[in-house]
Amino acid sequence: MRDLFNHFLAYAVVCFVMNIKKLAPIPGPPVKPNELERVAALNSYNILDTAQESDFDELTELASAICQTPIALISLVDTNRQWFKARKGIPVAETPKEFSFCAHAIASTDPMLIVPDASKDARFSSNPLVTGDPHITFYAGVPLVDEQGFGLGSLCVIDNKVRNLSETQVQALKILAKQVIGRLALRRRVLDQNTLNNRLFESNQELIESEARFRSLVLQAPVGICIIRAKDLLIQDVNDLYLALIGKTRPAIENKSIWDAVPELAATYAPIVQEVIRSGIAFSEKEHELLLQRMQIREVVIVDFFYEPIRDVTGVVHSIMIIAIDVTEKVKATRKIQEVEERVRLAVKAAAIGTYDLEFDTGILISSDRFNEIFDMGSFGQWADYLAKIHPEDMAIRDAAHQLALKTGHLFYELRIIRSDNAVHWIRITGQYYFKENKVTRVLGTAIDITEFKRLQEIKDEFISVASHELKTPVTSLKASLQLLDSIKHDPFADIHIKLIEQASRSTNKMALLLDDLLNSSRLSDGKITLDKRFFFIADLFNSCCEQVALEGKHELIITADKSLQLFADEKRIEQVIVNFLNNVIKYAPASKEIELVAIRENNKVRISVTDKGPGIQEDKIPFLFDRYYKVQNEGQNYSGLGLGLYISSEIIKAHKGTIGVESELGKGSKFWFALPAD
Numbered sequence: 057m058r059d060l061f062n063h064f065l066a067y068a069v070v071c072f073v074m075n076i077k078k079l080a081p082i083p084g085p086p087v088k089p090n091e092l093e094r095v096a097a098l099n100s101y102n103i104l105d106t107a108q109e110s111d112f113d114e115l116t117e118l119a120s121a122i123c124q125t126p127i128a129l130i131s132l133v134d135t136n137r138q139w140f141k142a143r144k145g146i147p148v149a150e151t152p153k154e155f156s157f158c159a160h161a162i163a164s165t166d167p168m169l170i171v172p173d174a175s176k177d178a179r180f181s182s183n184p185l186v187t188g189d190p191h192i193t194f195y196a197g198v199p200l201v202d203e204q205g206f207g208l209g210s211l212c213v214i215d216n217k218v219r220n221l222s223e224t225q226v227q228a229l230k231i232l233a234k235q236v237i238g239r240l241a242l243r244r245r246v247l248d249q250n251t252l253n254n255r256l257f258e259s260n261q262e263l264i265e266s267e268a269r270f271r272s273l274v275l276q277a278p279v280g281i282c283i284i285r286a287k288d289l290l291i292q293d294v295n296d297l298y299l300a301l302i303g304k305t306r307p308a309i310e311n312k313s314i315w316d317a318v319p320e321l322a323a324t325y326a327p328i329v330q331e332v333i334r335s336g337i338a339f340s341e342k343e344h345e346l347l348l349q350r351m352q353i354r355e356v357v358i359v360d361f362f363y364e365p366i367r368d369v370t371g372v373v374h375s376i377m378i379i380a381i382d383v384t385e386k387v388k389a390t391r392k393i394q395e396v397e398e399r400v401r402l403a404v405k406a407a408a409i410g411t412y413d414l415e416f417d418t419g420i421l422i423s424s425d426r427f428n429e430i431f432d433m434g435s436f437g438q439w440a441d442y443l444a445k446i447h448p449e450d451m452a453i454r455d456a457a458h459q460l461a462l463k464t465g466h467l468f469y470e471l472r473i474i475r476s477d478n479a480v481h482w483i484r485i486t487g488q489y490y491f492k493e494n495k496v497t498r499v500l501g502t503a504i505d506i507t508e509f510k511r512l513q514e515i516k517d518e519f520i521s522v523a524s525h526e527l528k529t530p531v532t533s534l535k536a537s538l539q540l541l542d543s544i545k546h547d548p549f550a551d552i553h554i555k556l557i558e559q560a561s562r563s564t565n566k567m568a569l570l571l572d573d574l575l576n577s578s579r580l581s582d583g584k585i586t587l588d589k590r591f592f593f594i595a596d597l598f599n600s601c602c603e604q605v606a607l608e609g610k611h612e613l614i615i616t617a618d619k620s621l622q623l624f625a626d627e628k629r630i631e632q633v634i635v636n637f638l639n640n641v642i643k644y645a646p647a648s649k650e651i652e653l654v655a656i657r658e659n660n661k662v663r664i665s666v667t668d669k670g671p672g673i674q675e676d677k678i679p680f681l682f683d684r685y686y687k688v689q690n691e692g693q694n695y696s697g698l699g700l701g702l703y704i705s706s707e708i709i710k711a712h713k714g715t716i717g718v719e720s721e722l723g724k725g726s727k728f729w730f731a732l733p734a735d
Contacts, residue, residue: 085159090206094162095135097206101244104132104139110369111239112142115232117364119213120144121379122228122279123221127190127214130236131158131197138209145214146190155185161197162207168226169210171195173218191216196226198233200240211236224278280380282314283366286333286373289313301357301382303350314378320349329376332363336373339363343387358384410503412487414439416496430483430505432475447472447480457485465489467501482510587626587711594655594662595619597627601634601653611641611648617655623662625712625732630664633705637666637728640701645670648725657734661714665729672722681718682706705730 088094098104112130120128127145131138138156140149153159160179161169174180174192185192197212211233213221221229280298284291290313299306302318314329315322332339340362348357359380366375410427414420421439431442446454450471457469467487472480487501595617602613623630634653641651648668655664673681684703709716709730720726 084154085156086163088163094206094208097202097204098132098134098208101208101240102247103141103240103243104134106141108142109239110367112236113144114366115211115235115239116142116144117366117377119211119229119232121362121364121377122232122277123196123213123225125194125213125215129158129212129214130200130209131156131212132200132209133159133162133207141209151185155183157183157185157192157195158197158210158212161210161212162199162201164199167198168230169195169197169199170221172220190214193217194219196221196229198230200233200237202237202241208240228278280378280382282378282380284314284329284376284378286365286375289315289329289376291317292375297382298378298380301348301359301380303348303353303355318348320347329363332365332376333373336365336367336371338365343383357382358387408504412499412501412503414499414501416498427503430481430503431473432477445473445475447474454485461487461489462496465491467499470506481505481507587629589624589626591622591624592627593619594621594623594664597623597631597634598653598655601631601638610646612650613638614650614652615654616652618657621655621657621662623732624735626708629708629712630732633708633730634664634666636701636705640728641666641668641670645725647671658731660734661731662734663729663731665727667725667727669725672724673718673720673726674722675720678718678720682716 116128116130120126125145127143129140129144129146130142131140133153133156136153137150138153138158140146143149157169157171157174157180171177171180172194174183174186174195180186180192180195183192192214194215194217195212197210199207200209200211201207211229213229277295277297280295280301282291282294282298290311291309294306294309299309304317309317315326328339331337340360342360343358344361346357346359348355350357360383361381362377362379364377364379365373366377368374408426410430411424412427413422419439421442423433431445433441453469453471457467461467465488467485467489470482470484473483474480482505484504484506485501486503487499489496490498490500595615598615598617602615638651638653641648645668648670650669652665652667654667655662657663682702682705684700706716709732712732714730714732716730718726718728
C-alpha cells in the first residue's frame with residue numbers, strides 16, 4: 057500500500073507540473089472496439105492486485121538477464137492503469153494507462169513493439185516516464201495474448217539508453233511471453249471453483265509442463281545458463297552452452313556442486329555466490345578473464361556473467377541462476393579493430409596527413425594537429441579562418457570542387473594557401489560528403505601539403521622539355537649530316553666528307569652521353585647499379601680524367617695527389633664523378649683560369665675535391681644541386697644538359713658508403729668534393 061500511495065503522490069505531482077507548464081497532452085494509446093470485452097477477459101483471471109509470485113518474478117529476472125536490461129516487467133493493462141504482476145528495476149506497482157507503453161503494444165497488430173529511442177518517438181517523447189524517472193529510452197514488449205485473442209498486457213524489457221535486441225533475444229523474449237501466458241492460464245484454472253479437483257490435477261500437470269518448458273528454455277537459451285541450489289550449491293540444471301564454456305561434459309558434473317565441477321574458480325567466486333545468497337542482490341561482471349581447465353587444457357576465456365538470485369514465494373533465495381556469455385571472440389575482434397585504428401593513426405601520422413571533421417550546419421570544425429600545422433594555425437579555429445588562408449586566385453577551384461561533391465559525394469581539389477610568413481604552399485584536400493534528406497550535414501576528409509611534390513613535378517616537366525630539346529639538337533645535326541652525305545655519295549671523296557662524318561660522330565657521341573645519363577639515372581633509382589671495386593692509384597686516375605676533359609688551353613689544371621695514395625673502389629665510377637666535376641667547371645665557370653684537383657687522406661677517409669675560381673653558386677640553390685633533373689640557371693644564361701650529372705655522382709658516392717658536398721661563395725668560386733673510406 058505504501059508503494060501505491062507513493063505512486064499516486066508522484067502522479068499527482070506530475071499532473072500538477074503539467075498543468076503549471078501548460079504542456080501539450082500526452083498522446084494516449086489507441087483503443088480497439090472490443091476494449092470492454094478485453095478488460096472483462098483480464099478480470100476473469102483474478103490476478104490484478106495479487107501478491108508477488110516467484111514464477112512470474114523469475115521470468116522477469118530471466119528476461120532482464122537475457123536482454124541485458126535493468127528493467128523487466130509483466131504488465132497487465134486495466135481500464136485506467138497498467139499494473140505490474142512482476143517487476144525488476146522499478147519500485148512502483150502501477151502507472152496510469154495514459155503513460156503506458158504496453159497499452160500501445162497490445163493495441164498494435166504486430167507481434168512485438170520495439171522502441172529504440174522513446175525521446176524521438178512522437179507517441180512517447182513527452183511521456184513523464186521518458187522525461188522523468190525511470191527515464192525510459194528503449195522499450196521492447198511482447199503482447200500477452202490469451203486463447204481468446206485478447207491482449208491482457210505485455211512482457212517488456214526497458215533500458216535508459218538507445219539500443220536494440222538481437223534476433224536471438226527477440227525469440228527468447230517471445231518464448232518467455234508464452235511462459236507468462238501459460239502461468240496466467242494456470243492460475244485461472246486453479247481458481248475455478250466449479251472444477252476444483254480437476255483444476256488441481258490440471259494445475260499440477262501444468263506446473264510440471266511449465267517446469268519442463270522452463271527447463272527446456274534453460275537448455276535452449278542462447279547464453280550459457282547453470283542453475284544451482286542455494287542450500288548446497290548442487291547443480292540442478294545446465295545447458296550445453298554453459299558446459300561448452302567450462303569445458304565439461306554433462307556426466308562429469310551430474311550430482312556435483314558447482315565448485316566440484318569447476319574447482320579452479322572456487323577460490324575467487326565462492327565468496328561472491330555466498331554473498332548473493334545471503335543478500336539476495338545480483339552480481340555481474342563484464343569482459344572478465346577466466347582461467348579454465350577445459351578438456352585438460354588451461355585456457356583464458358573472456359566472459360560476461362551474472363549471478364541472479366531466484367526466490368520462492370516467501371522471498372527466500374532458493375536457487376542461483378548463473379548466466380555466462382562467452383565474449384572472447386568479440387573482445388578479440390574489438391582489440392583487433394583498436395589495433396587497426398592505431399595502425400591507421402600511425403600511418404596517417406607517418407604520411408603527414410591532416411584530418412578534419414566539419415559540421416555544415418554549425419560550421420564546427422574538429423581538426424588534427426597536422427591539419428592545423430598545414431594551414432599554419434596555432435590551434436583549433438573556425439572554418440572561416442582556414443578559408444581565409446586560400447590564395448584568392450584559387451577560390452574558384454575550391455568552389456567548383458564543392459559543387460561537384462554535392463553531386464558525387466566525393467571531394468577532391470588542389471590549391472594554394474598563403475601562410476603567415478607569406479610563403480605559398482600547395483595543398484591537396486579530399487573529403488566525403490554525408491547527406492541527410494538531400495542536405496549536406498557533415499564532411500570528413502584529409503589534407504596534405506604537396507608543395508614539394510609540385511616542385512618536383514615542375515622539375516620533371518622542365519626536364520622533359522630540356523631532354524627533348526637536348527636530344528633534338530644532335531639528332532637534327534646528325535640528320536642534316538647524313539642527308540648531305542647521301543646527296544654527295546656518288547662524288548669523289550673530298551674534305552666535305554670528313555667534316556660531315558666528324559659532325560655526325562660528334563652528334564652521335566652527344567646523344568650517347570645523354571642516353572647514358574638517363575640510363576644511369578634509371579639504374580641508380582632502381583638500385584640496379586653494380587660496383588666493380590679494386591685497388592688503384594689516385595694519381596693515375598687523375599691523369600686519365602684530364603685526358604677526357606677538353607680544356608682547350610683555356611684552363612690550367614693544378615693536381616695535388618700523393619702518387620702512393622690508393623683507393624679501393626670502382627675506378628670507372630669514381631672517374632665518372634671527377635670528370636663530371638671538371639666538366640661543370642668548364643661549363644659554369646669558363647673564366648676560371650685555374651682548376652685545382654686535390655686528393656688527400658684525412659684519418660680513415662680519402663677526400664677528393666675540384667675547386668674553381670668562378671662566379672660561385674647562390675646559397676638558396678646549393679641544397680638542390682644533387683637532386684635529379686635540377687639545373688642551375690643564371691640570369692641571362694641557358695646551359696645545356698639534363699640536370700643528371702651531379703645526381704648520378706651523388707648516387708655513385710652513396711653506393712660506395714661515402715659522402716659528397718659542395719662549398720661555394722659568390723664571387724670567389726666553388727669546391728665540389730667527396731670522401732670515401734680509405735680501406
